[in-house]
Amino acid sequence: MLKVKAVWKVGYPPEDDKKKIYTKGITFVCDNDWGEKKAEEGKVKIIAELEDEIYNTVDIKKIRTKDDLSFIEECKDHKKLNKWFEDEKKGENRKTIINLIKDRLAELKEGDI
Numbered sequence: 001m002l003k004v005k006a007v008w009k010v011g012y013p014p015e016d017d018k019k020k021i022y023t024k025g026i027t028f029v030c031d032n033d034w035g036e037k038k039a040e041e042g043k044v045k046i047i048a049e050l051e052d053e054i055y056n057t058v059d060i061k062k063i064r065t066k067d068d069l070s071f072i073e074e075c076k077d078h079k080k081l082n083k084w085f086e087d088e089k090k091g092e093n094r095k096t097i098i099n100l101i102k103d104r105l106a107e108l109k110e111g112d113i
């Protein structure tokens with residue numbers, strides 16, 4: 001995974017049904033292949049290479065709904081998603097985050113990923 005900053009308007013992930021548009025200056029996390037390709041094209045700047053351990057450092061209670069929430073959509077760890085879900089339910093119980101986590105768990109259960 002790479003942490004990148006948009007230099008131009010870009011859409012990620014490449015699948016049309018899940019794509020989010022990031023405008024110049026927005027920082028987000030993407031997979032290595034896509035990030036490296038877009039960096040070569042000059043559309044993003046690579047800020048850091050991240051390990052999957054990034055998910056262990058996220059405290060869902062400190063995340064704001066206006067932050068980039070793509071880390072939820074990219075997480076493949078059922079245990080971590082369930083922990084975030086429980087933490088959020090006990091905390092602020094924000095529908096935006098609850099629904100993102102539920103949707104991601106459903107995707108993983110269906111085997112889409």
